[in-house]
Amino acid sequence: MSAPFVLLGLLTAGPRHGYDLKHAYDRTLPRAKPLGFGQVYATLGRLERDGLVTQSSQDRDGGPDRTAYTLTNDGYVRLTEWLGAVEEPAPHVASALLAKVVVALLAAGPEQALAYLAAQRKAHVARLRELTRTKAEPGATVGDVIAADYAIAHLDADLTWLAATIERVAQQPPGEPS
Structure with a gap:
């Protein structure tokens, strides 16, 4: 599974913090391999670097700073391309x-x-x-x-x-x- 695209898909509902994305992932894909918080934040960093998400706000709300991320137009285009691409059957047996x-x-x-x-x-x-x-x-x-x-x-x-x-x-x- 491609964690970056799942996170992009979750951001189609609107801006979210990394913490919220992690929990949304867990609720949406309860049987999938879990994503760690570190993986979520590292992935968000790469998505931001690549122009697919942008920081939309920061708040503290009594705890550590939380940065909300928003899907960019480029992010939406890439997500749509990914959703439209057929997954090729695995060429090798890896079991x-x-x-x-x-x-x-x-x-x-x-x-x-x-x-x-x-x-x-x-x-x-x-x-x-x-x-x-x-x-x-x-x-x-x-x-x-x-x-x-x-x-x-x-x-x-x-x-x-x-x-x-x-x-x-x-x-x-x-x-x-x-």
Whole structure:
């Protein structure tokens, strides 16, 4: 996910302080990898440097100085371009899950790989159940539900791959190189 564009998108609602942006991010994308306050402020600094946001006001309000940021016209144009661009499918497989299975086959053999695959399948099923419950919670927002749907689709794909891989590894003749 591109944090700069998410922050630009949040600024379309009007000026916000970094603190407010962090909390808006957490509310809007509750299942996404969290953004730290330092990442928010560093990103705002880069967006300001690039002319995509500008400081609109500062207030103290009984605490530290808070700078509000506003989306510039250039920022809005860049956000619109980003929203209109299709995300290319990843050209390479980059998965710790795949790497662990391959290394388990190479280093420890089929039995260790099957044990890992079974444990991973169990963890995926537990997470799938958790996400399914999340969708049914009374206070679930549309954002919660679509984030859960996205994660469930990826877990389903992983579970399909895990089942196929368990079958392939289990059918591997003894002594055949992995």
